[in-house]
Amino acid sequence: MLLDRIRGCAYFQPMTVRPILTAPDPRLQAVSMDVETVDAEIRTLVDDMAESMYEADGIGLAAIQIGVAKRVLIIDLDQKEGKKNPRAFINPKIIWVSEDMAVFEEGCLSVPEIWDDVERPARIKCEYLDRDGKKQILEADGMLATCLQHEMDHLNGVLFIDHLSRLKRSMAIKKLIKAKKLKAVG
Numbered sequence: 001m002l003l004d005r006i007r008g009c010a011y012f013q014p015m016t017v018r019p020i021l022t023a024p025d026p027r028l029q030a031v032s033m034d035v036e037t038v039d040a041e042i043r044t045l046v047d048d049m050a051e052s053m054y055e056a057d058g059i060g061l062a063a064i065q066i067g068v069a070k071r072v073l074i075i076d077l078d079q080k081e082g083k084k085n086p087r088a089f090i091n092p093k094i095i096w097v098s099e100d101m102a103v104f105e106e107g108c109l110s111v112p113e114i115w116d117d118v119e120r121p122a123r124i125k126c127e128y129l130d131r132d133g134k135k136q137i138l139e140a141d142g143m144l145a146t147c148l149q150h151e152m153d154h155l156n157g158v159l160f161i162d163h164l165s166r167l168k169r170s171m172a173i174k175k176l177i178k179a180k181k182l183k184a185v186g
């Protein structure tokens with residue numbers, strides 16, 4: 001059958017939904033490593049991240065959220081309009097930030113059911129490699145700038161709750177621990 005022939009082909013890699021780590025999991029605090037070469041393994045990682053993000057109804061994902069400590073993130077802000085257009089950012093670096101700040105309510109697939117306002121630079125310029133390993137420079141504002149900064153924080157082991165007051169952060173962590181305990185007992 002045609003499907004069997006496609007599956008037997010060395011280039012066919014089915015996409016895999018991988019489980020997303022949730023706080024407080026120490027792996028989320030790891031500082032991720034630069035990618036040396038954008039090869040087939042990295043492209044499979046990007047595809048699996050996209051599949052995992054769509055399955056979880058997210059708009060972004062960093063590789064460490066599926067337990068891979070590599071400096072890879074994906075963002076798709078268009079999917080709400082019904083189309084899928086995941087953008088991969090490999091070894092992203094912020095090369096400029098605006099002085100003006102913006103506040104957005106943030107959530108995180110690794111911090112379930114907690115949303116809060118975070119203030120970040122309103123506009124940023126970012127340098128990265130795309131899925132083909134080509135160097136790109138992007139100037140972002142609005143939700144894209146917020147999402148990029150949120151995902152880049154993940155690459156440095158930082159969660160959005162680390163930007164909140166000590167009280168709010170400790171309340172969030174208590175809530176996450178309680179939810180994990182409840183999930184464990186079923």
Ligand code: K1U
Nearest residue numbers: 057058059060061106107108109110147150
């Ligand atoms: O876990 C993540 O890092 C992804 C995160 C991205 C993000 C969202 C909002 C502000 C900054 C960064 C998410 O995708 S959280 C889920 C989410 O945005 C969403 C889920 C369901 C409906 C609408 C939005």
Ligand code: ZN
Nearest residue numbers: 107108109110
């Ligand atoms: Zn997140």
